[in-house]
Every structure is written in C-alpha cells, then in structure tokens.
Amino acid sequence: MKTNELKMKIDLSKVDLVTDCLKVLSNPDRLKILCVLIDGELNVQQIEKTAQVYQPTLSQQLTILRKSKMVSTRREGKQIFYQFSDMRILQIMQTLYGLYCMNDIDSD
Numbered sequence: 001m002k003t004n005e006l007k008m009k010i011d012l013s014k015v016d017l018v019t020d021c022l023k024v025l026s027n028p029d030r031l032k033i034l035c036v037l038i039d040g041e042l043n044v045q046q047i048e049k050t051a052q053v054y055q056p057t058l059s060q061q062l063t064i065l066r067k068s069k070m071v072s073t074r075r076e077g078k079q080i081f082y083q084f085s086d087m088r089i090l091q092i093m094q095t096l097y098g099l100y101c102m103n104d105i106d107s108d
Contacts, residue, residue, distance in 0.1 A: 024068045025092070029053045029061045034084075034093045035101070037071065041083035 024030060032051040036042060042050065048058050062082065065071045072085035084090040 020068070021089070021092075024064060024070065025089075027061065027064075029057055030065055031096075033058070033061055033065065033082075034070070034089065035097060037082060037084055038090065038093055038097060041074065041081045043076075043079045043081050045079075047082060 025034075029051075032053055033047055036047055036050040044058065044062070047062075048054060051058075053061060062071070065082075066073065070084065070086050070089045071082045074081045074083070084093075
C-alpha cells in the first residue's frame, strides 16, 4: 500500500449537504443561538437574553435554522421553545464549544 493513499473513503454525494450545513453555521448570530441551545431547549426570550441576538435578527436567524432542520420548535401557550432537531449539529456545536469556548483554552 502506498503511504500517500487516502485511508478514508469520501462520499462525494454528501459534499453538497456538508457545504449547505457549513454555510448555515458560518453566521455569527446563528452560531450564538446554537451555542446557547447546547444545554437544552429554550424559549425565544431566553435565547434572546442568553445569546444577545435581538429582534428582528433573532426571528430571521431562527427561521433559517428551522428551515435547515437544525432546530425544531415546541409551542407551550404563547411561548415557542427551540431545541436541536439534528443531533449531528449538536455534536458539531459541542465540538466547537470544546475547542473554542471553554474557559481553560490557552490563547495562542
């Protein structure tokens, strides 16, 4: 076996899916929203306060996350709660949080 052979098979049919996912994640406000949802579902007011993303931007970004099927909603009376609907996105966010947001990270 050649030493420069690719040991991992790449499923080229998934490239567009991954690209679309990364495009959605590339927005700072959407990243902040997803970050605060790591610990569990929150209502819109809790997301706004914790992520510091305010209306109308918050509504616009939540709509994009919902349409991309990264989050889902649950209504309780007048409140709408958001949570991760795609556990792969939760895993990505947990990984990013661990790599970049932990308090004990050294600033290189």
